[in-house]
Every structure is written in C-alpha cells, then in structure tokens.
Amino acid sequence: MGQTVIPLADQRYLASVPHIPIKLIAPTGLLSDTLARPLRDLRISVTDRCNFRCSYCMPKEVFDKNYSFLPQTSLLSFEEITRTARLFVAHGVQKIRLTGGEPLLRKHIEVLIGMLSALRTPEGAPLDLTLTTNASVLAKKAQALKDAGLQRITVSLDALDDTIFRRMNDADFPVADVLKGIEAADKVGLGPIKVNMVVKRGTNDSEIVPMARHFKGSSVVLRFIEYMDVGATNGWRMNEVMPSAQVIERINEVFPLAAIGANSLGETAQRWRYRDGSGEVGVISSVTQAFCRDCNRARLSTEGKLFLCLFASQGHDLRALLRGEFSDEQISAAIAHIWQHRDDRYSELRSSGQADAGGGERRVEMHYIGG
Ligand code: SAM
Ligand code: SF4
Ligand code: SF4
Numbered sequence: 040m041g042q043t044v045i046p047l048a049d050q051r052y053l054a055s056v057p058h059i060p061i062k063l064i065a066p067t068g069l070l071s072d073t074l075a076r077p078l079r080d081l082r083i084s085v086t087d088r089c090n091f092r093c094s095y096c097m098p099k100e101v102f103d104k105n106y107s108f109l110p111q112t113s114l115l116s117f118e119e120i121t122r123t124a125r126l127f128v129a130h131g132v133q134k135i136r137l138t139g140g141e142p143l144l145r146k147h148i149e150v151l152i153g154m155l156s157a158l159r160t161p162e163g164a165p166l167d168l169t170l171t172t173n174a175s176v177l178a179k180k181a182q183a184l185k186d187a188g189l190q191r192i193t194v195s196l197d198a199l200d201d202t203i204f205r206r207m208n209d210a211d212f213p214v215a216d217v218l219k220g221i222e223a224a225d226k227v228g229l230g231p232i233k234v235n236m237v238v239k240r241g242t243n244d245s246e247i248v249p250m251a252r253h254f255k256g257s258s259v260v261l262r263f264i265e266y267m268d269v270g271a272t273n274g275w276r277m278n279e280v281m282p283s284a285q286v287i288e289r290i291n292e293v294f295p296l297a298a299i300g301a302n303s304l305g306e307t308a309q310r311w312r313y314r315d316g317s318g319e320v321g322v323i324s325s326v327t328q329a330f331c332r333d334c335n336r337a338r339l340s341t342e343g344k345l346f347l348c349l350f351a352s353q354g355h356d357l358r359a360l361l362r363g364e365f366s367d368e369q370i371s372a373a374i375a376h377i378w379q380h381r382d383d384r385y386s387e388l389r390s391s392g393q394a395d396a397g398g399g400e401r402r403v404e405m406h407y408i409g410g
Contacts, residue, residue: 052403054344054354057373059365064375066129068161072381079335081132083120085148086140087341087407091173092209093197094273095237096405099209101272113342117147119361121154123339126371128158130378132337134167136193140341140406143176149187156188169193171235175212177220185227192224193233198246199253207243221259230258235323237264238281244289247281251290255317262308262321268389269349270404283322287311290320306333329386337378338408345374348383352402 070078087109092099115123124135135155142148156168169191170184177194184192196217198204204214224232234254238244247263254261263286268275290296296311299319307330308321324330338346343358355377360370 052340052344052354052407053352054356056359057345057355057357058376059360059369059373060376063368063372064379065368066126066131066161066371066375068129068131070130070375070378072378074332074382074384076333076381077335078127078131078337078378080134080136080337081124081127082136082138082336082338082408083124084139084339084341084406084408085120085137085142085145085151086114088144089139089141089173089406090144090175090210091141091212093207093237094209095239095266095275096270096273098272098274102406109342115339115341115343115358115361117151117154119343119358120151120339121158122367123343123357123361123370124155125158126367126374127337128160128166129371130374132166133160133164134169137168137170141173141175142170143172143180149180149183152184152187152189167191171195172220173208173212174217174220174224178216178223181220181223181227181229184224185229189229191231191233192229193235194221194224195235195237196221196250197236198243199249200246203243203246207239225258232259233321234259234261235264236261237266238286239266240279240281242279244281247286247289248293251294251320255294255313257318260319260321262323264323265326267325267349269402271402272404277326280326282327283309283324284327286322296320325386326389329384329390331384331387334384340403340408345377346403346408347377347381348385349405349408350385350402351383354403 089097092102152168155166158166160166168189170189171193174194194217197207199214201214205211221232221234236250238247250261263283265283266275266280287296295314297314299310299312301310308323310319310321312319338349340346340354343356343361344354345357346354357370360373
C-alpha cells in the first residue's frame with residue numbers, strides 16, 4: 040500500500056484573487072460567457088464534511104481520520120454566503136442549490152435557508168431554492184427546512200438492497216433510514232422530490248430495475264447519474280461507467296418508456312416517461328453525452344472560491360474580496376468579469392478526446408464544491 044498524501048487545508052486547490060475591473064460592470068441579469076451561456080444556477084457547498092464515505096466521492100482510504108477538513112474560520116459565514124448569493128441573483132441567477140459534503144451537517148442550516156429564501160430576482164420572483172442530501176438526518180430536519188423556506192429537495196440513494204447500499208456509503212448506513220427521510224420530506228411538502236442514483240457498473244447496476252420499480256407510480260422522480268471522473272481520488276475507470284442508454288434499455292425491457300422533452304434550457308437530465316402513465320425517470324449522461332453547451336452553473340466552494348466547472352482545477356477566491364474592504368459594486372463587477380471570460384467545457388473536450396481540462400493540475404473534489 041502506498042502512503043496517503045494529506046493535502047494542507049486552505050492550500051489544496053489553486054485560486055486566484057479576482058480582478059476588479061476599473062470600469063465597474065453594473066448587473067443587468069443578462070451576463071453571458073464566451074460561449075454565450077447565461078448565468079442562472081448557483082450551487083453552494085456549505086461544508087466539506089460528510090458522514091458517508093461513498094467510494095466515488097470520498098473514499099475512506101483518503102478521507103480517513105488523518106484528513107484535515109477545512110477549519111471553521113475558513114468557511115463562509117451565513118452572512119457572507121447570503122451577500123454573495125444576492126450579487127449572483129442580480130446577475131441573473133434564478134436557482135440556488137445547497138450542497139456539500141453533507142449540507143444537513145452544517146449547524147443551523149435552516150437559518151441560512153431562511154436568509155436565502157428572502158432573496159428576490161430583479162423581477163421580484165422568489166428563487167428556486169433547493170438542497171441535495173444523503174438524507175441521513177432528513178427525517179429529523181424536514182419540517183424545519185420547509186418552515187425556513189426550502190422549496191424542494193434531492194436525495195442521493197444508490198441502492199434499495201441494504202447490503203449494496205451499506206457497502207456503497209461505506210458508513211454502514213441503512214436504506215430504511217433514507218427512505219424514512221424521503222417520506223418525511225414528501226409529507227412536509229418538499230416536493231417534487233428527486234432521487235439521484237449514481238450507477239457504477241458491477242457495483243450497483245443490478246439495482247437499476249428495483250429502484251425504478253420502487254419509485255414508479257410515486258411522486259418521486261428517479262434519476263440515474265453516470266459515474267463521473269470528478270476529483271483525483273476515486274480511481275475512476277471508464278469500464279465502471281454504465282452509459283445512460285444502457286440504463287434506459289434495462290428499464291424499458293421491464294417498464295416500456297418514451298422520451299419527453301426538457302423542462303428548461305440547461306436542464307441536465309434527459310427525461311423519459313413510463314408508457315403506462317405512472318410517472319417518469321431521468322438520466323444524467325455527464326460522461327457519454329456532454330451537455331456543456333447549455334451549462335449555466337457556477338459553484339461556490341465551502342471556503343468561498345468560485346468554480347466555473349465541476350472539473351476545474353482553479354477557483355476564484357471571492358472570500359478574499361468578501362473579507363477585504365470591497366464594496367458590493369466591486370465584488371459584483373469582479374463576478375461579472377469572471378463569468379464573461381468563462382470558456383469551460385470539460386465534458387465536451389473529454390468526449391472529443393481533447394486535452395485534460397485541468398492541464399495536469401489537481402482537480403477539485405466533489406465533496407468540496409458539491410455536485
Ligand atoms: N452529500 C450530499 C449527497 O450525497 O446528496 C450532497 C453532496 S454530493 C457531492 C452531490 C451529488 O454528487 C450526489 O448525488 C452524489 O451521488 C454525486 N456524486 C458524487 N461523486 C460523484 C461521481 N464521481 N460521479 C457522479 N456523481 C457523483
Ligand atoms: Fe457524502 Fe454525498 Fe459524497 Fe456520498 S456523495 S460521500 S453522501 S458528499
Ligand atoms: Fe458544465 Fe463543466 Fe459539466 Fe461541462 S463539464 S456541463 S462546463 S460543469
């Protein structure tokens with residue numbers, strides 16, 4: 040066994056201090072990047088910690104007791120997150136997703152939700168405010184989240200079979216408790232609930248049909264995600280990716296499906312409905328069918344670094360501005376400048392066999408910027 044390399048907190052990923060343009064760019068809600076993509080979706084990681092050790096995200100061998108997670112002082116405060124979110128909303132963001140690590144492990148997360156739910160778009164509309172969770176404490180927290188103003192929730196669940204699920208979360212966490220969390224969220228009105236299943240060939244592909252059967256006819260929309268080569272620790276191999284086309288084939292053999300159109304531009308899932316009218320499933324084909332063309336997502340890390348792509352190796356250190364003597368106008372102009380120069384399209388380049396987008400640098404980990 041080789042030695043585990045422990046990255047130093049705060050220096051783990053490269054980040055540059057954003058440039059503030061001399062001529063400040065006022066927000067118009069119409070920002071667009073070099074590929075004419077608007078800025079609509081902001082994902083905020085509220086903690087880099089998690090109580091699961093899913094092998095495709097935080098393998099135990101790396102994220103063990105010696106791993107140094109970010110110290111409390113490094114995390115953006117709720118005020119800093121809300122200030123940043125407000126600036127993004129003025130630039131056109133309509134949807135905010137809280138993620139992590141496990142977002143429900145961040146203390147008083149409902150207070151942050153309350154603060155974010157008060158934000159309004161330039162047209163005066165509320166935001167589409169949602170959260171992705173492993174549901175380990177969802178049953179306990181669902182009501183408080185709803186009361187604070189959370190609209191919807193996405194739950195990650197990779198198997199119904201308890202043995203397979205416990206092996207995948209590597210924390211011996213039972214399926215039954217996740218299902219209780221989903222039920223509680225549904226009861227308090229955090230729907231329509233989405234359930235995401237990452238499919239790893241040879242690990243949980245036997246669970247595709249059982250998962251489809253379980254959620255078919257319920258109010259839950261099940262989505263299958265291709266196992267991605269994010270970060271640098273999960274030992275990703277192409278032969279463990281189960282292409283979405285094969286997932287659809289497997290379900291279609293048992294429950295006939297028909298394709299349906301996308302709900303909105305930039306939607307990551309391709310949608311299929313059951314021909315018998317009992318709901319729909321989605322597939323997210325990040326590996327086999329790149330969707331960079333419409334990618335309108337920005338990601339804010341736990342410590343306030345802005346990433347423009349899930350596969351980026353460099354961020355933009357917004358926290359340096361937030362904790363400096365900079366006005367909202369200056370930070371807002373810096374955000375505009377960053378987005379206007381964005382040209383990321385890693386999945387597309389990967390599909391066409393072109394260069395490693397990270398230029399050989401260490402790519403950011405999923406638990407740090409969120410999914
Ligand atoms: N802990 C929460 C959870 O699991 O829902 C939120 C954070 S997690 C990083 C967000 C999503 O990323 C989850 O749905 C997870 O399954 C997905 N994810 C993590 N690593 C992945 C990988 N290598 N490929 C595909 N999806 C991945
Ligand atoms: Fe934790 Fe979510 Fe990553 Fe699993 S996917 S280790 S639950 S952050
Ligand atoms: Fe967006 Fe990057 Fe994913 Fe392409 S690879 S869809 S640019 S996050």
